[in-house]
Amino acid sequence: MKRAWTKVKGWVDPYVLLLFGMVALAAVLPATGAAVRPVGIATDLAVAFLFFLYGARLSADQTLQGIKHWRLHSLVLAFTYVMFPILGVVASFAARPVLGPDLAAGMLFLCLLPSTVQSSVAFTSIAHGNVAASIVAASVSNLLGVVITPLLVLLTMGAAAGIDLGTIQSLFLKLVLPFIIGQLMHRWLGDFLTRNKQIISKFDRGAILLVVYSAFSAGMREDMFGKLSALQLVALLIACCILLAIVIAATMIISKAFGFSWPDRTAIIFAGSKKSMASGLPMAQVIFPAATVGILVLPLMLFHQIQLMVCAQLARRWSAIPPEETSAAGGHGR
Template identity: 40%
Template sequence: MLSRIFPDRFVPVLLATILLASLLPVRGAAVPIAQGLSTAAIVFLFFLNGVRLPRDEVLHGIRNWKLQGGALTFCFGAMALLGLAAQAATASLLPATLALGFLFLGILPSTVQSATAASSLAGGNVAASVVAAALLNLSGVIVSPLLFAALAGSAGEISGAGALRIVAILLLPFIAGQFAQRWLRPWVLAHRGLATFMDRSAIAIAVYVAFSAAVVAGIWDLLDGREIGIVMGAVALLLALSFGGAWLFGALLRLKRPDRITLLFSGAQKSIAVGAPLAATLFPPAVAGMVLVPILVYHMAQLILSAWIAPVLNRSARV
């Protein structure tokens, strides 16, 4: 029964992380240590992503320019505008940093593993899905913070120190991972389970530290049941618009059905694996925790939704 409610095992991990941060947040002298551990986890996460994302497949898959261009356009264009609209719609109803989280959600790249897995389960173009995930995440390291700075106004200003921090913590480890592919990628592919565990542990640490700071700053005092309901409703509407819009956009581009399925999951899903580290890099810890709330809810909901609709798409293709 639990596997039906939570088709991806990472969903209960995220829920447990939020609960742990709410009950036992990091405080006092432990904060600098936890932040240092979080930074180290983020560096390792992006190094591992650099090792894992295949350069050769990316270069080969770029030939399918209609699909890959469509995925980039929808993920960073349409979704960014949807996030901006959600921020504007909730600005008068929610704390400013929480409403800003909807824009932050919109500028993030797609997931890697779950988008590819959902495409495979739905009968999509799996090879193109791997390429799309790689291109979106390669682009997202640079595009996401720039897009956020462009759309968020004064709230999205990135200082010189902030830009250097992004380069040092996100971009350089990723580049180092790309250079280390020759030696490390065979080991990562041979130990997928361990690599996934390390990957998700790094995300959980980043989320725990950021959300702990938000709890200490009084996030649960700032949010009441009405505001939590608004976040849930806004995320549900975003899911409907993003998944429905990606499916219609694929039809508009006249993609073949397998490519259309790949565009659906690559375009509409959003990555907490990039979101948590980027928030920790862009914002003070207390602010980062609040900004992460929409993407945390969206990420968990998209995994459940994708696991439900992928088999339906697969069955409907056989009819």
């Protein structure tokens, strides 16, 4: 059993299993009646505190220093906030007849999110890439994403998502304001958060589990699963795989064409091809009506697991490449 569990962990993130476990819990025991309001309040507070922590952990000084490598960071941002959204618009229209309007909207929302920080850096490190550049690129993506993602949602999904002035105010109060306060507190809290990564990580993950339970509880109250078919779920899985394959291929080809060194290219590939579930789930909880959040975040949850599995295999494969081959494969790096 231990050996089997180790093998499963090599392919499936145990945290993703917990997330889907919360989906199952919401399906069996959703928050209903008198429990709805307390769960909603707890979720709102958890989301606000999450974004406060995100702001407090990200160093603006580090980001400013990283601007020196502006070509690399500009390319990562172009993949994250230009190429991905364009693919999301195309995918949402092309797949709508099969996926239905809610899952198609979820595909688009997935494409508007910032990159991940932790896994992008981890995979870049395993592949012997430019870790410092990866940290800055992913951090810049997240710093800007607090503002850019809601703006992109307004631009591409505003009418369909039912976003109004109240939603914008809620976004500011629950996401942007806590993030700004966190940034202002970084000089006092940054070192503490760095020293206590494991404790903070557990809170992060616990808060996101609560977000998932709240979202899918609302979906169950609206008979969400009764609206989904097996064909839609299979089509969604295929769509996520195709999306990831296109972006990884694009990051590989374009970063090489621009003459980046191999270590820089690995940072671009991993930071430019991924989307953050840690940011995406709380954002969805704030932006979209409660009854639709569960379906809308399904593409993100599937894409997250697929990106981890694929990028883990790429990182392991590239870690075995001799240094002389990676030097020959790269360019000037600036």
